[in-house]
Amino acid sequence: MRRGAVGVAALLFAGVLIGALLGLPAPGAGLPPLVTAQMGNSGVTHPVTAVLLNFRGYDTLLEVAVLLVALLGLLAVQRSERAVAPGAAVEPVLQTLARRAAPLMVVVGVYLLWAGASRPGGAFQAAAVLAAGAVLAHLARLLPAWSAPRAWLRTGITGGFLVFLAVAVALLGGGALLQYPPAHAGLLILLIEAGLTVSLALLLAGLFLFLSEEGTRR
Amino acid sequence: MTDPLPWLVVLPLAWASVAFLLGPGRGAVLAAFGVALQCALAFELAARVQAAGALRYAVGGWGSPLGIDWYVDGLAVLMLGLTQVVALPLLLYARSYFGHAGAAGRYFWPLAGFLIGGMNALFVSADLFNLYVTLEIVGLAAVGLVAAGGGAAQLAAALRYLFATLLGSGAFLLGVALIYGACGTVSIELLGPLLAGEAPRAVYVAVVLMSVGLFLKTALFPFHYWLPPAHGGAAVPVSALLSALVIKASFYLLLRLWLDIFAPLVQPLAWLPAVLGSAAILWGSWQAVRAEHLKLLVAWSTVAQIGYLFLAFPLLATQAAALDAVVFQTVSHALAKAAMFAATGVVIHVTGNDTVAGVAGVAQRLPLTLFAFALAGVTLMGLPPSGGFLAKWLLIDAALAEGAWPLVLVVLLGGLLAAWYVFRVLRQAFLLAPPTEVAVRAPRLMEWSALLLAAASVALGVRGIELARLIAPVGAS
Numbered sequence: 213m214r215r216g217a218v219g220v221a222a223l224l225f226a227g228v229l230i231g232a233l234l235g236l237p238a239p240g241a242g243l244p245p246l247v248t249a250q251m252g253n254s255g256v257t258h259p260v261t262a263v264l265l266n267f268r269g270y271d272t273l274l275e276v277a278v279l280l281v282a283l284l285g286l287l288a289v290q291r292s293e294r295a296v297a298p299g300a301a302v303e304p305v306l307q308t309l310a311r312r313a314a315p316l317m318v319v320v321g322v323y324l325l326w327a328g329a330s331r332p333g334g335a336f337q338a339a340a341v342l343a344a345g346a347v348l349a350h351l352a353r354l355l356p357a358w359s360a361p362r363a364w365l366r367t368g369i370t371g372g373f374l375v376f377l378a379v380a381v382a383l384l385g386g387g388a389l390l391q392y393p394p395a396h397a398g399l400l401i402l403l404i405e406a407g408l409t410v411s412l413a414l415l416l417a418g419l420f421l422f423l424s425e426e427g428t429r430r
Numbered sequence: 431m432t433d434p435l436p437w438l439v440v441l442p443l444a445w446a447s448v449a450f451l452l453g454p455g456r457g458a459v460l461a462a463f464g465v466a467l468q469c470a471l472a473f474e475l476a477a478r479v480q481a482a483g484a485l486r487y488a489v490g491g492w493g494s495p496l497g498i499d500w501y502v503d504g505l506a507v508l509m510l511g512l513t514q515v516v517a518l519p520l521l522l523y524a525r526s527y528f529g530h531a532g533a534a535g536r537y538f539w540p541l542a543g544f545l546i547g548g549m550n551a552l553f554v555s556a557d558l559f560n561l562y563v564t565l566e567i568v569g570l571a572a573v574g575l576v577a578a579g580g581g582a583a584q585l586a587a588a589l590r591y592l593f594a595t596l597l598g599s600g601a602f603l604l605g606v607a608l609i610y611g612a613c614g615t616v617s618i619e620l621l622g623p624l625l626a627g628e629a630p631r632a633v634y635v636a637v638v639l640m641s642v643g644l645f646l647k648t649a650l651f652p653f654h655y656w657l658p659p660a661h662g663g664a665a666v667p668v669s670a671l672l673s674a675l676v677i678k679a680s681f682y683l684l685l686r687l688w689l690d691i692f693a694p695l696v697q698p699l700a701w702l703p704a705v706l707g708s709a710a711i712l713w714g715s716w717q718a719v720r721a722e723h724l725k726l727l728v729a730w731s732t733v734a735q736i737g738y739l740f741l742a743f744p745l746l747a748t749q750a751a752a753l754d755a756v757v758f759q760t761v762s763h764a765l766a767k768a769a770m771f772a773a774t775g776v777v778i779h780v781t782g783n784d785t786v787a788g789v790a791g792v793a794q795r796l797p798l799t800l801f802a803f804a805l806a807g808v809t810l811m812g813l814p815p816s817g818g819f820l821a822k823w824l825l826i827d828a829a830l831a832e833g834a835w836p837l838v839l840v841v842l843l844g845g846l847l848a849a850w851y852v853f854r855v856l857r858q859a860f861l862l863a864p865p866t867e868v869a870v871r872a873p874r875l876m877e878w879s880a881l882l883l884a885a886a887s888v889a890l891g892v893r894g895i896e897l898a899r900l901i902a903p904v905g906a907s
Contacts, residue, residue: 228635232608235631242614246496270489270498274551274563277443281544281567284450285574288537289585360454370447377447381440389436391491 255397256329264334265401269390273380276373276408283369283415286422287361302353310352317345325409329398335372335405339412346417350424357424369418372411376404434471434478435487435502438510439551441468446543457539458525465518465546472511479507480900486556486619494557494617501556501619504901505757509553509682512761515886516674516768517546519879523772524667526875527779534579534665541578545571545671549679558606558616561683565602569595569647572676576664587659594646594656598680601643605636612636621691629695637695640687647680650703650740651710654733658717661729666775669725673732674768678760681739685756689746700744707740708840715847719854723784724774727851728767731810734844735763738821741837745828754898755824758890761897762817765887766809772880773803780870789855791863798877800859805884807852812845817890 247259247267254262264272321342328334349355361369379400380390392400445464449457479485484503493499502510521542528535548567555561573595577588610616612632613624625633642653649657657677661669688696714734721727738759745752776799777792778784792800809818822841829837890897 232630232632232635233611236611237630243495250492250496267490267492267496268498268560271560271563274548274560274567277544277547278563278566278570280447280450281541281548281570281574284537284541284544285570285577288541288574288578289580289588363453366451366453370451374444374447377440377444381436384432384436388487388491389440389489 253394253397255392255394255399255401258328258330258332260332261328261334261401265404266392266397270380273373273376273390276376276412279412279415280370280373283418283422286419290360290422306352307354310348310354314345314349314354317341317348321345321409321413325405328405329402335408335412338405338409339416342409342413343416343420346413347420350421355421358418358421361418361422365414365418368414369411372404372407372409375407379404433487434474435485435500435554436489438468438471438475439547439554441471442543442547442550446540446547449543450537450540454536455528455539457543458521458528461521461539461543462518462525464543465514465521468546468550469511469514469518472507472514475502476507476511476900479504487554495615495620498560499556499617499619500554502554505682505686506553508757508761508897508900509678510550512678512764513546513549513553513675516764516883517542517671519882520667520670520674520768520772523670523775523876523879526873527665527667527775529873537578538575538665538667541571541574542671545575545676549675552679552683556618558609558618558621560616562599562603562606565599565647565680565683568676568679569599572672575668576660576672578665578668580663583659584663587656587663591656591660594653598643598646601639601646605638605640605643608632608636608639618691625691626694634695637692641684641692641696644680644684644687645703645706648677648684648739649733649736651706651713651733651737654710654714654736657733658726658729661732662723662726666725666771666778669729670768670771670775673729673771674764677732677736678764681736681760688743689753693747697747700747703740703743704837707737707743708837710734710737710740711840711844712847715844715851718851719847721851722786724778724786724789724855725771725784727786727855728770728774731770731848731851732763732767734848735759735767735810738763738825738841738844741840742825742828744834745832745837749828749831751824751828751831753901755821755828757897757901758817758821758824758894762809762821762887762890765883765890766806766816766818769802769880769882769884769887770806770810772876772883773799773806776872776876776880777803779876780872782870786855786858789858790861792859794863796872796877798881799872800856802877802880802884803859804852804856805881805888807848807856809884809887809890811848811852812841815891816888817894818887820891820894 247263251262254266256262321338324333324338324341325335346355383391386393441464445460449460479502487500488497489500490497524538528538544567548564548571552561552564552568555564573588573592576591577585606616612630613621615621646653661673711734714730718727718730721730739756742752742756777789777796780796781788809816812818812822826838826841
């Protein structure tokens with residue numbers, strides 16, 4: 213009965229949404245022409261990176277804060293003292309594979325970071341690959357789960373955000389928050405992206421490794 | 431002096447990250463200095479807005495529609511000021527509170543910093559997508575604070591809150607996407623003229639989705655189901671921050687949208703929030719009257735007081751006093767509810783009992799704290815000369831001018847019910863205490879910050895004219 217009602221409501225909602233989408237006017241010019249017109253001043257040559265780090269860099273700054281808050285929330289509910297030790301079961305094939313894959317993933321991560329300026333890529337993608345490497349190593353029992361974050365880990369996790377914030381504030385002198393001088397925009401964006409790659413990789417890996425109990429001796 | 435505006439957003443984010451760097455449980459002093467500085471910045475900004483009118487700031491120097499704009503008018507600066515002014519005593523209170531609460535306070539300081547930074551960013555943003563991001567920061571930080579260091583019941587409340595807040599921001603985001611699809615921009619300034627004319631169907635769907643999402647986040651009846659367990663179960667400083675400020679942030683956004691770009695579309699629907707608000711006042715107050723636990727009583731009172739914020743919606747288009755009423759209710763409730771939770775925390779700390787029955791004897795043991803609770807109660811009941819009285823007076827005045835007498839009835843009935851649940855606690859407090867065991871001393875800092883907030887909520891009624899002048903440009907436009 214209740215399921216049926218929810219199903220009918222969901223169907224109705226889907227119908228309304230489809231109706232709304234069918235009624236949309238033909239796409240006008242919108243923002244893409246504006247982005248293209250300003251590409252020369254953005255410091256990078258890939259439009260997505262230009263929007264994410266320059267035109268709407270402030271959004272990205274706050275989005276990194278969202279990720280940080282998510283990790284903080286996770287840490288806040290974590291039981292304070294958990295004994296985390298390498299477990300017993302070892303899969304030799306998996307371990308060998310993970311050992312081979314890890315360096316490749318680091319190379320891919322760094323490549324994605326560098327490529328972001330001119331083609332699809334960037335800090336978020338690079339960090340996701342690096343974090344996946346850490347998760348893989350963890351699942352192969354090469355890397356133990358993390359308990360409470362130590363000083364080096366806290367520094368790594370917040371470092372990228374603080375660099376981003378520091379650049380944003382330093383640019384206040386030249387006009388507005390996050391207003392890059394066109395001549396140095398490329399370099400500053402690379403600096404921010406490099407910091408973010410490290411921090412986001414640790415952060416995304418942390419979302420998995422702080423929760424994991426694998427490798428805990430019971 | 432440099433422009434205070436960017437610092438109001440950057441500063442809390444910075445001290446929050448540094449507090450996390452310092453380690454679990456650290457950063458209290460840093461936070462207090464940070465918020466004190468933010469208070470000064472907010473007042474400086476208020477002076478500038480009053481002198482030169484609303485400010486526009488292009489983040490990144492691009493300007494809308496390519497970049498993101500900030501827009502600060504009287505209403506925004508008022509919310510900025512309110513947030514910093516309420517947060518400062520609450521953080522001092524929290525320092526004392528978490529001094530003896532152990533695990534719950536491990537990540538309080540960084541989360542509180544991101545919460546305040548997110549709210550400040552929300553108040554100044556003039557870009558729908560950016561507003562969504564700020565909603566996410568505020569929502570996730572609030573959920574983290576509720577969940578911190580709690581048992582199973584508290585985690586369940588936090589999870590329910592998480593689902594509610596994610597559903598709310600999800601609906602908001604879907605609305606933003608539809609508006610971008612229909613209009614090709616997310617800048618509020620540019621959307622104004624676009625939505626004033628013939629709007630496509632998608633925009634109507636978007637307006638409904640975004641409004642419902644914000645109702646859910648503001649806990650307007652019947653979307654209030656998540657609030658009592660979350661606000662009643664969290665650590666006391668967290669309950670105070672959430673009840674006083676966090677729900678006001680999503681309410682502010684709703685008010686801003688309904689007054690500005692949604693105004694031509696929602697005019698026929700303006701009675702709906704008032705009906706829901708009336709139900710919230712009656713149901714919330716009744717539940718507060720019946721509540722057994724002290725913090726639940728205060729949390730249900732929040733559900734009721736939110737109702738008053740929505741009562742004025744049908745009057746906003748024609749009565750200038752209606753907006754003043756909303757603003758006074760927002761400010762006085764924030765101060766009074768922060769004070770009431772703070773006082774409740776002291777009582778629970780000293781008596782070790784969180785039921786209404788356990789308040790017996792508090793009049794002798796904690797006269798200062800009980801005075802703070804009573805003063806906050808005066809504002810919630812709407813007795814003169816408090817800020818709550820001014821808010822309700824303006825509301826009744828505007829409703830009578832419009833001939834909307836049912837609203838007047840609801841306001842009067844709500845005041846009576848509020849008196850009932852406040853006097854329930856006060857009466858119990860004056861009963862003779864059972865023979866006391868070992869007496870726990872009340873931390874001075876906690877008692878005085880509660881009293882300060884309560885006194886401010888009452889004094890607001892006397893010095894209300896300054897606030898009214900600050901928002902005058904908004905009312906005129």
